[in-house]
Amino acid sequence: MRIPPAISSARIVGAIMKKDLRLYARNRVYLFLTLLGLLSLGVLFWVMPDEVEEAIILAVSPPVKEIVEQGRAGLHELGFSEEKLMELERADFSNEESIELVELESEALLREVIAGTHELYRTGDGDLLVRNRAAGEKRPGDAHRLQIELGIVFPGTFIADVAGGKQSSVKVYADSAVPEEIRAAIEGFVRENGYQLAGRELPVELPEEEAIILGPDRAGTQDSLREKLRPLLAFFILLIETFAMASLVSTELLQRTVTALQVTPMKIGHFLAAKIIFGTVMAFLQGLLILLLVGAFTPHNWLLLFTIILLGSLLFTGVAMLIGAAGKGFLDQLIYALLFTIPLLIPAFAMLFPGTASSWIRMIPSFPLVGLLMGVTVDLAGWSESLPALAATALWSVLLCGASLAVLKRKVKSL
Amino acid sequence: MTMPAISVKNLSYSYGKLQAVKKISFEIFPGEILGFLGPNGAGKTTTLKALIGLLKPEGGGGQILGHAIGRDDPALRTRIGVCFEEKNLYLEMSALENLNFHAALYGIRKPDSMALLQRVGLGDRAGDRVANFSKGMRQRLMISRAFINQPAVLFLDEPTGGLDPVTAAVIRRLIREEADSGAAILLTTHNMMEADQLSDRVAFINEGEIVALDSAENLKLKYGRRAVRVRLRGGDGEIREELIPLDTKEGPGRLAELASSPDLLTIHTEEATLESIFIQLTGRRLAG
Numbered sequence: 001m002r003i004p005p006a007i008s009s010a011r012i013v014g015a016i017m018k019k020d021l022r023l024y025a026r027n028r029v030y031l032f033l034t035l036l037g038l039l040s041l042g043v044l045f046w047v048m049p050d051e052v053e054e055a056i057i058l059a060v061s062p063p064v065k066e067i068v069e070q071g072r073a074g075l076h077e078l079g080f081s082e083e084k085l086m087e088l089e090r091a092d093f094s095n096e097e098s099i100e101l102v103e104l105e106s107e108a109l110l111r112e113v114i115a116g117t118h119e120l121y122r123t124g125d126g127d128l129l130v131r132n133r134a135a136g137e138k139r140p141g142d143a144h145r146l147q148i149e150l151g152i153v154f155p156g157t158f159i160a161d162v163a164g165g166k167q168s169s170v171k172v173y174a175d176s177a178v179p180e181e182i183r184a185a186i187e188g189f190v191r192e193n194g195y196q197l198a199g200r201e202l203p204v205e206l207p208e209e210e211a212i213i214l215g216p217d218r219a220g221t222q223d224s225l226r227e228k229l230r231p232l233l234a235f236f237i238l239l240i241e242t243f244a245m246a247s248l249v250s251t252e253l254l255q256r257t258v259t260a261l262q263v264t265p266m267k268i269g270h271f272l273a274a275k276i277i278f279g280t281v282m283a284f285l286q287g288l289l290i291l292l293l294v295g296a297f298t299p300h301n302w303l304l305l306f307t308i309i310l311l312g313s314l315l316f317t318g319v320a321m322l323i324g325a326a327g328k329g330f331l332d333q334l335i336y337a338l339l340f341t342i343p344l345l346i347p348a349f350a351m352l353f354p355g356t357a358s359s360w361i362r363m364i365p366s367f368p369l370v371g372l373l374m375g376v377t378v379d380l381a382g383w384s385e386s387l388p389a390l391a392a393t394a395l396w397s398v399l400l401c402g403a404s405l406a407v408l409k410r411k412v413k414s415l
Numbered sequence: 416m417t418m419p420a421i422s423v424k425n426l427s428y429s430y431g432k433l434q435a436v437k438k439i440s441f442e443i444f445p446g447e448i449l450g451f452l453g454p455n456g457a458g459k460t461t462t463l464k465a466l467i468g469l470l471k472p473e474g475g476g477g478q479i480l481g482h483a484i485g486r487d488d489p490a491l492r493t494r495i496g497v498c499f500e501e502k503n504l505y506l507e508m509s510a511l512e513n514l515n516f517h518a519a520l521y522g523i524r525k526p527d528s529m530a531l532l533q534r535v536g537l538g539d540r541a542g543d544r545v546a547n548f549s550k551g552m553r554q555r556l557m558i559s560r561a562f563i564n565q566p567a568v569l570f571l572d573e574p575t576g577g578l579d580p581v582t583a584a585v586i587r588r589l590i591r592e593e594a595d596s597g598a599a600i601l602l603t604t605h606n607m608m609e610a611d612q613l614s615d616r617v618a619f620i621n622e623g624e625i626v627a628l629d630s631a632e633n634l635k636l637k638y639g640r641r642a643v644r645v646r647l648r649g650g651d652g653e654i655r656e657e658l659i660p661l662d663t664k665e666g667p668g669r670l671a672e673l674a675s676s677p678d679l680l681t682i683h684t685e686e687a688t689l690e691s692i693f694i695q696l697t698g699r700r701l702a703g
Contacts, residue, residue: 015519015520016520026507260560263492264493265521
């Protein structure tokens with residue numbers, strides 16, 4: 001009988017990884033999902049708007065000039081001079097940072113625009129074009145669409161009424177999707193500008209306001225949806241990879257192929273090491289690819305971003321192995337996968353919305369990872385700013401991998 | 416004097432309160448097949464798992480090829496081959512890939528996997544995915560996988576279970592060939608005929624204990640009853656059978672009487688089977 005030569009741990013681990021790669025490549029469902037994910041998420045990123053519309057576009061009818069004209073006689077009687085009236089006609093009621101006014105000829109047109117049956121476009125020269133969408137008119141070329149969800153209709157006697165201290169009625173049209181807070185803000189805007197039109201001071205003394213922004217003031221330079229999507233895209237890819245890896249581990253357990261390996265010179269440590277390395281490498285490569293596709297790398301951040309993806313890959317591989325070890329079948333695995341991965345996605349979704357994340361979201365292992373991805377790719381954070389989150393991500397990765405190795409080892413031994 | 420390849424002394428194992436293996440002892444020598452014969456749940460697979468290192472024995476121990484039983488010993492595992500009852504093959508890989516992968520775990524750089532597949536009759540299906548194999552083909556692949564490292568000791572758990580007679584015969588031939596080339600083989604089965612045909616010695620295991628251990632021939636001699644079965648034509652034309660035990664006082668006389676009778680049709684010797692001996696010793700059937 002021939003005694004086989006002693007074999008090094010590296011060769012055993014290498015053999016298992018080679019086998020895993022072969023099985024991974026033959027799992028058509030996950031291979032298809034991975035390729036589809038990379039392609040579709042890459043495309044999704046580039047079709048997302050890369051600008052933030054910070055101003056609310058407000059339609060007003062009739063035009064201010066007309067309102068002044070209609071109230072001219074009454075205003076003269078109230079003692080308004082012709083210069084004052086001309087000053088009113090030229091007044092710019094829009095607020096550069098928050099509200100832009102678009103003047104429309106009639107209430108009917110304003111209604112159609114808010115309802116969406118008509119669309120408004122602005123040409124490069126600043127002219128307004130109306131497209132009757134319901135009648136099937138073509139989109140005007142070389143003009144961009146103005147998204148108008150709010151409109152105000154002033155009565156012809158508005159200025160005279162306000163100036164004379166009479167009650168006046170103003171109609172505010174709003175699209176059903178406009179939030180309540182915005183509607184309330186517009187009502188305030190109408191009141192303030194009504195007094196301004198009538199040449200009167202507001203009936204109350206407003207306190208001086210001083211806004212103090214903690215951290216960088218992002219007014220005018222807010223993160224676009226595209227930028228905010230980066231961590232979410234990377235997470236989706238890691239999620240597909242997590243499912244694929246979990247499937248690889250659970251198949252090995254369910255078909256008891258790992259038992260056959262245990263009677264070879266392989267030790268359980270070799271098996272666990274191969275799974276961790278393989279999963280991390282696969283997740284790392286896919287994370288790298290999606291971040292390359294969405295243009296996240298710069299000459300300054302590539303090393304930091306490499307480190308972040310590596311830690312993230314380790315974290316998700318740990319989760320994948322936990323899912324793989326826990327599942328007793330496809331359905332089990334699916335349920336565990338959802339249980340584990342949905343919470344991990346929450347911080348990435350939270351980034352899409354303004355405001356500070358709740359304290360419970362900060363406790364989710366993926367929170368520092370999302371913060372790192374946003375910080376490095378959007379805010380151009382460096383090593384020093386990223387160190388606390390890097391340490392937290394590393395800690396979570398080690399904890400999750402440690403837990404998954406313990407669970408998987410126990411499971412393998414119990415087969 | 417030839418040293419035993421496997422030497423087991425007072426091996427015990429329990430699943431919680433259930434003692435599955437109770438202080439069993441046996442030896443297997445190179446070139447010998449020991450058939451572990453017992454019904455389901457008798458402790459055959461538990462014994463096998465304890466010997467190959469998948470379970471840590473609670474008590475007792477022994478040696479396999481000079482290596483202590485119950486230790487995590489990769490050096491020992493390079494010299495043993497195991498064929499499990501469940502077909503734990505990589506279904507998405509081909510037969511050849513399955514063998515080559517296992518060979519790589521043993522550090523065999525250029526495995527002769529193709530020759531092994533041809534030996535088990537799978538040469539023409541070497542590149543096919545195992546998922547497309549029949550049960551018999553998978554079992555032949557399991558056997559060839561157990562042979563990949565040319566082991567000195569083979570552990571075969573129900574190697575022909577549920578197979579058609581032709582495939583089972585092929586596998587039995589392969590097992591015999593391995594034993595003839597010097598491998599010590601522990602064969603667990605509840606197939607009495609297989610144990611009788613293949614094993615050099617048979618161990619009856621029941622409720623975790625070895626109740627008898629010897630060659631099939633000796634067990635039959637020791638526990639079997641000498642008897643003949645006689646067929647006669649009765650006065651009414653009906654055929655009747657009579658079993659005559661030869662070890663009784665009346666037996667030989669009755670046989671002589673019937674032998675001279677004109678109604679005698681046939682006389683057959685009634686040989687004891689391993690199954691009948693097992694029932695005699697344990698009160699249980701093997702298939703149960």
